[in-house]
């Protein structure tokens with residue numbers, strides 16, 4: 363199935379460049395009507411208008427569940443351990459936490475910093491397209507509606523405020539989950555398991571990797587999570603961030619900083635810190 367689904371003022375639209383086509387349903391409803399999205403995408407004629415990134419909200423504004431994988435790129439494990447020597451390793455079991463859905467924001471939304479240790483993490487986000495339980499890896503991609511870019515903005519101070527560290531609140535402050543610009547069906551990218559991913563702060567390249575370096579790729583993630591619980595249409599999975607985060611370099615986000623996150627075939631997010 364092919365489509366690029368975006369959220370314009372809470373309403374589902376198909377988005378191709380800046381052109382949009384209204385679907386007449388809410389963004390969440392669209393996740394349950396993927397066949398229809400596919401047919402509308404194939405037959406889109408003259409667009410209904412043009413949407414600037416600032417007009418777009420998160421493609422999936424109100425998911426039932428938002429999962430995030432920690433420590434899923436080798437170079438990120440190494441850089442984090444150089445800061446505090448907690449002995450992070452490639453764990454036998456995945457490190458999974460949640461971003462509470464209220465933190466989700468649009469592709470050009472401002473990031474509201476709190477304190478002096480907020481950080482960026484550019485990630486590929488997989489969105490579930492069907493009720494899924496005990497899915498084998500070979501069929502896992504069939505359960506993925508599409509992919510989008512996500513920023514797992516993190517308040518490092520809050521993340522480690524308790525012992526043992528718990529991530530959920532530190533990664534769920536208001537505006538800490540920019541996503542978008544559109545939910546792109548996997549067939550519309552060259553190879554969903556090997557896409558260039560990068561993050562720039564004020565134009566300076568900080569993260570630069572490929573999704574082929576994911577230690578646990580999308581199929582394994584979906585299979586594993588579905589072995590524990592039921593996944594639902596619209597559930598988000600942040601798949602992990604490559605090396606180059608600010609925490610490892612003592613370079614935290616400051617008001618005025620512009621975070622540009624890009625993934626090959628999925629577009630870009632541009633979020634300004636306030």
Ligand code: ZN
Nearest residue numbers: 483514602603
């Ligand atoms: Zn992350």
